[in-house]
Amino acid sequence: MIRSIAAVVASYIVMVVLIVGLFMGMWFGLGPDGLLKPGSYQGNMLICVAAPSITVACGLLGGWLCATIARGGKPVVALASVVLLLGAISAYFTLQKPFPVDPRPAGMTVQQIMEVGREPTWIAIFNPIGGAAAVLVGGLVLGKGRRKK
Numbered sequence: 001m002i003r004s005i006a007a008v009v010a011s012y013i014v015m016v017v018l019i020v021g022l023f024m025g026m027w028f029g030l031g032p033d034g035l036l037k038p039g040s041y042q043g044n045m046l047i048c049v050a051a052p053s054i055t056v057a058c059g060l061l062g063g064w065l066c067a068t069i070a071r072g073g074k075p076v077v078a079l080a081s082v083v084l085l086l087g088a089i090s091a092y093f094t095l096q097k098p099f100p101v102d103p104r105p106a107g108m109t110v111q112q113i114m115e116v117g118r119e120p121t122w123i124a125i126f127n128p129i130g131g132a133a134a135v136l137v138g139g140l141v142l143g144k145g146r147r148k149k
Contacts, residue, residue, distance in 0.1 A: 010066075
C-alpha cells in the first residue's frame with residue numbers, strides 16, 4: 001500500500017518538475033518572440049506542437065515510472081485519475097480567464113505574458129485528457145514487464 005502511494009506521489013512530482021522545467025526552458029530560452037506570433041498573444045507552430053508533445057512524453061514517463069515503482073497497474077490508474085482531476089481543475093480556471101486582446105506590446109517579459117496571457121482552449125482541454133491517457137499507456141503498456149506475476 002505504501003509502495004503504491006509512494007509510486008503515485010513520486011511519479012506525479014517527476015511529471016510536474018519535467019513539465020515545468022521544459023516549459024520554463026522554452027520560454028526563457030526562446031523568449032516570447034520565439035514562441036508567440038509577432039505582436040500577438042497567440043502561440044506559433046512551435047509551441048502548438050511542443051505543448052501537447054511535452055504533455056504526452058511526460059505522461060508516458062510518469063506512467064512507466066509509476067508502474068516500475070509500484071510493480072503493478074492499479075497505482076497507474078490512480079496516477080491517471082490524479083492527472084485527469086487536477087488537469088480538469090486547472091482547465092476550468094484557465095477557461096474562466098479571458099483571452100488578452102492583441103496586439104501584444106513590444107518588450108513584454110515572460111512573466112508579464114504569463115500574468116495576462118492564456119493558453120488556447122484546445123490545449124487546456126487536451127492536457128488533462130491527453131496526460132491521463134499517456135499515463136495509462138506508459139504504465140499499463142510500456143511498464144507491463146514490471147507487473148506482479
